[in-house]
Amino acid sequence: MIADDASFVTPDAWHSPATYWFWHHLPDEEQVRTQVRQMHAAGIKSFQVQARLSFPMHEYLEPAYLAACRWAVEEAAALDMIVGFYDDYNWQTGQAGGRAVVGHDHLRERHLFWTRIELSEGAGTGEISGIVSGTEGLGPAAMAWHYDGGVPLWTDWRIERALAVEGTETAASANSAGVVDVAAATRIEATDTEAALSITGANPALRSALVLVSARSSTSHLVNPLDPEAVDRFIEAGYEPFREAVGDHFGSTVRYVFFDQPHAVYYDWAQRSGGVGSSVPIHTTTLDLARALGEDTHAATIWAVFSETEDPAALALRARFWQFYAELSMEGFLGKLRDWSHRYGLLQSGHEVLTHIGTFTPGTEFGDWDLRANFGLDHFGVDAYRDLTAVDAQDGVAQLSPRLGDSIARATGRTGTIVEQYFLTPPEGGTPWSGHWGLTLDELRSTTIRHHLAGMRQMVFHGFYQTHGHGNDHESMANPRFDFPPGINFEPWFADFHAAYATESARLSEFLEPLSDEASVLLFWPLRTIWTHGQSGDHFDQFGAWAKALDTAGIPWRVVDERSLSDIAAGTVPTARVLILPGVRTLASAASIEALEAIDAAGIRVLSTGFGLETLQDGADVRALPATPLDAVPDAEILASRLEVSRSGDSGFAPAGPSAGLRIRSGIDASGRTRVALFNDGTESVEGSLLGENFVEWAAATGLATALHDARLTLAPGELRLFVGDESTTGTGSVADSAAGSDTASGSAFASASAASAASAASAASAASAASAASAASADFATLRSNATNVRVLAGDWDLTPLPDGSPVPVDVTAGWQTVLPEYSGAATYRTTFELAEVSGAILELPSVSGSARLSINGTTVGERGWRPYRFAIPVELLRKGTNEVAITVFGSAANEFYAGTGLRPAPELNGLLAAPELFLTPRADG
Known part of the structure; x- marks a missing residue:
């Protein structure tokens, strides 16, 4: 019978897999429409066009480009698909492919740099030099993407603040009386790469100065993200052309805007000191934020932020500064994007830079960038500017992203998250950034299910390729072949197997959608500790250890932030039993402590690990938290009993x-x-x-x-x-x-694109009848296997024929075909024979495969499996006494063709059968 949920039988586009569509050159109409149809046939119901680095940047948003976008939208509309507007060239929202700053040099990114100058008799010298762009690690192609001529140059230098103290930096008080303004005694001389600083005529008693200067990059393609005029110009240059081209589809086929990692470049320099790890984007209002904290603490606030002082009063000022900075940048940048989207009937989505991709521990990625300058690392605050929560995730491993995304969505009254998924890390010995063309559908599927169970509504794959690149250029990102591979549609298993994967993903997402939140453990996001102590340290180590242990133990958990403490105390998470404070050293105020006390009184145990509370942002005196301290995070094996909570599914x-x-x-x-x-x-x-x-x-x-x-x-x-x-x-x-x-x-954002009718449900069930039989055989396999009268391990003579017209070669079915065809990618058929004295039913199982598989017996196709378990029920009528032929076609990965001769891999990657097939003979049903 058909499942009694129309949305499960016929999932909508919001729950089905989506993809970035990488464009590498200007496509013609036939290519556009053909590839949209390929996506649709593969079960991909949503896409975002993304012009990548190999796409000529000067053609981005030109009339021909926009015409091609319109063809894509028109074809999607005909197929009842959804389109998201990816809002910039390559990635990194805020440049419009360099168009935003052309003729508007004053809007290019401006950064704050600082240095310490030791003073003697009121004088001293220093410099800002050796400035390094965070883009350099991505290679020459990326530098050309970010800079005219591929080189960052600087202009319009100015002194922003010059402060000094009588003693050492650590002795400086958070009281303004201890910090003296010496800007009048400070001079600057600069070139397009560096600045020389001098202080003369200051008070001879002063011993240490902190000088902050800013400069505007004269070559950067990025706008200043804190300048309201610059953000308006970015929208004018990057958003309006798309609206003019396809705006009549806004709100119907084109449903949302997607921003991606909006930030200026992060820079380091030789003289950087203090606790801030990279340059800070700045506008005329940025440092004036300190004045909003009180004129009497203005100088002390600047000192507290950019020095290494750990004075509790200074830490409170530091937290207040970063809160102001986060709120300014979110409202000034994300607020403008949201307002534009809503004005034209579009939903807002996208994600900021996340420091935990591929892991449970924040701060692991982008460790050289101080992401407090990226909306304050306030992920919960960012979500207030979105209609659809989104995160990114890396590689096929369990990680924080989907859980955090779902937690953030729940904090703003929604559920579920979009997950942008890429597979960037190569296998051991592979060259960094060379990606993962060796991706199997089994790995992709396992990753997808893992994410769904952790809170993902929809996966956006990164990406569907316009071309598979070329073979003679191995530079990362310059050659499309090595620009965040794989291009999923160029994997040999894509055409035949992806549609089944997409359907399963969509149905699982629909199945999970109606479930209530069951979180029994709440893990606190230590935002103010990040503001006072940075993005690496005990708080993130503790957070990551807890997150991984909870996930491994199978305990239902959720991330919460300080804003929600009062609501938790009021019972908004009725299943909560434990709240964990990981390395929390700073909170907002006594009101947060009172909320924690109320949580404890409500029967939710409060636990803590790592450092204890040291600072309240409002400067009030700290008092003891109602938390039981633990020396360490308990091992996952004993975590449920240690916390006295149930695991996911204990009731099911x-x-x-x-x-x-x-x-x-x-x-x-x-x-x-x-x-x-x-x-x-x-x-x-x-x-x-x-x-x-x-x-x-x-x-x-x-x-x-x-x-x-x-x-x-x-x-x-x-x-x-x-x-x-x-x-x-x-x-x-x-x-x-x-x-x-x-x-x-x-919210209405997830309403079905079209209601599933009884007729469509019946049609879906009819089309799935063959798969149903295979599914039933799979479900009953344990019983059938236990009843098997004979088990054959087919480890004898096998040959392998590359498709479509290769010649057979002998092959070891336990080692993969790369042992005999080291540079072959595609599909290949294994063949052998086996003898039967009597005909009976049978099940064939493939214990280990790298790829997807199709089975034929005696020339008749039995079925296909895209992923584990690779087992096939063989109808008795296909078998015969005597000799039987088995043919197993494996659809491998593209790795060994694309990496061959590049030096990017130390050896060919696995493809094909990796263990001998096993044949289980079962009694005939007629006895």
Whole structure:
């Protein structure tokens, strides 16, 4: 029968996979329309056009480019797809491909630099030199993207502040009486690369000076993100042309704007000192923010921010400065983008720079950039300027991004997050930035399911390629082939297998949408500790250790920030049992302490690790927190018992033995029914039982529902299974009703692109009938395997034929075809024979494969599997007494063709069969 949820059977575009569409040259109309249709056929229902570095920047947003964008939107409209407006060239919102600053030099990015000058008899000299752009590590192509001539040059130097103290820097008080303004005694002489500073005639008693100067880059393509005029100019140059080209599709096919890492470049220089790790974008109002804190503390605030002082009063001023800075930059930049989007009926999405991609520990990535200068690292604050929460994620590993994104969305009254996913890290020995053309669909799928279970609504893949590049240029990003690969559509498995993956992802997302939040542990985002102590240190180490342990232990958890403490105390997270403060040293005020006391009084235990509270931002006296300190984060194996909380799914599934790698998401939907999602993310089978009765299994592959007669389950590695409790035991109402209610709660942004009709549901079920049989065989595999009368390991003579017209070569089925075809990428067919004395049913399992697989027996196709478990039920009528031929076609990755001869890989990557196939013969049904 069809599952009784129309949105599950026919998912909408908001839950289906999306992609960046990388353009490498100006396309013609046929190429545009053809590739949009390819996306649609592969189950991709949404895209964003993104002109990459190989695309001539001078052609970006020109009439021909915009005409091509319109063709793309028109084709998407015909296919009922959704388009997002990706708002800049390559990435990094804020330049319009360099167009924003042409003829507007005064709007180019301006940065604050500083240095310490030791004084003797009121005089001293210093300099700002050796300025290094954070873009340099990306290579020459990226430098040409950011700068005229590929070189950052500077102009319009000016002294912003010059302050001095009588003693050492650490002895300086946060009282303005201890910090003296010496700007009148300070002089500057500058070139286009450096500045010389001198102080003469200052008070002879002064011993140490801190001089802050600013300069505007005369060659940068980025606007000054703190200058309101510059942001307006960016919108004029980058947004308005797109509106003029396709604005009649705004609000229908074109649904949202996506900003990507909006920031100025980060610079370092030889004389940098103090606690701020890189240059700070500056406008005339930036340092004047300190005056809003009080005229009497103005000089002390500047000293507190840009020196190394740890005086508690100075730390309070530092936190206040970064809060002002974050609010100014968010309102001045993101606020303007949001207002433009809303004016024209578009939703706002996108993400800022995230320091935790590919890991659970913030501060791990972009460690050379001080991201307090990027909206203060206030991720919860940024979300107030979005309609759709978004994050980015790197590589196929469990990580913080989807959990944090969903947590941020919930804090602003929504659920779920968009995850921009790329696979950048090469295998061991590979050259950095060379990417991952060796991606298999199994790895992509496992990553996708992991993200969904952690809070992802939709994956945006990075990316769908216009071309696969060329072979003789190995420079990162200059050659499209090595610009954040893989281009998913040039993977050999894409055309035949991606659609099934996309359908499963969309149905899983729809299945999870109606679930209530079950977080039992709340992990505190230590924002003000970041403002006072930077983006690396004990607070991030503690946060990352807790996040990883909670994820590994399978405990339902969520990230919260200081703004939500009072609401938590009032019971907004009814399942919460524990609140963890990781390395928290600074809070806003006594009101936060009072909220923590109320949380504790409400029965939610407050725990802390690392440093204790030292500073309140408002300068009030600190008092003890109502927190139980722990010496260290408990090991994941004992974490649930240590915290006295349940694991995800404890109310829905009980493992009967080892369950390493088992991931569970369970909860109650809006109609009161239990939903349980089980995914075996490990390498060994997991056994257990569903808790309760009258469950129905919903098949993500088909949209069909089957009554479950035995609650005992065995999940093979890679298996995903979804269950819904029967209405008679868990509640009343239909799942379709609950899904509609969830859409209402989440906002109109996630309303279905079109209502799924009964006819479309029936059509989907009919089209999936063949897959249904394979799914049932998979579900019953444990029983069939245990009843097998004969097990054959097919490790004998095999040959391999590259497709479409290669010659067969002998091959070892346990080693991968790269041992005999080291530079071959694509599909290849393994063949051998086996003998049967009697005909019976059979199951063929492939224990280990690098790629996706299709099985034929005696010339007839049995089925195909894009990912684990690679098993096939062989109908008895396809087998015969005597000799039987088995043919297994494996669709590998593009790695060994694209990396061959480049020196970017030390050896060919695995492709094909990596273990001998196993044949399980089962008794005939007729006895």
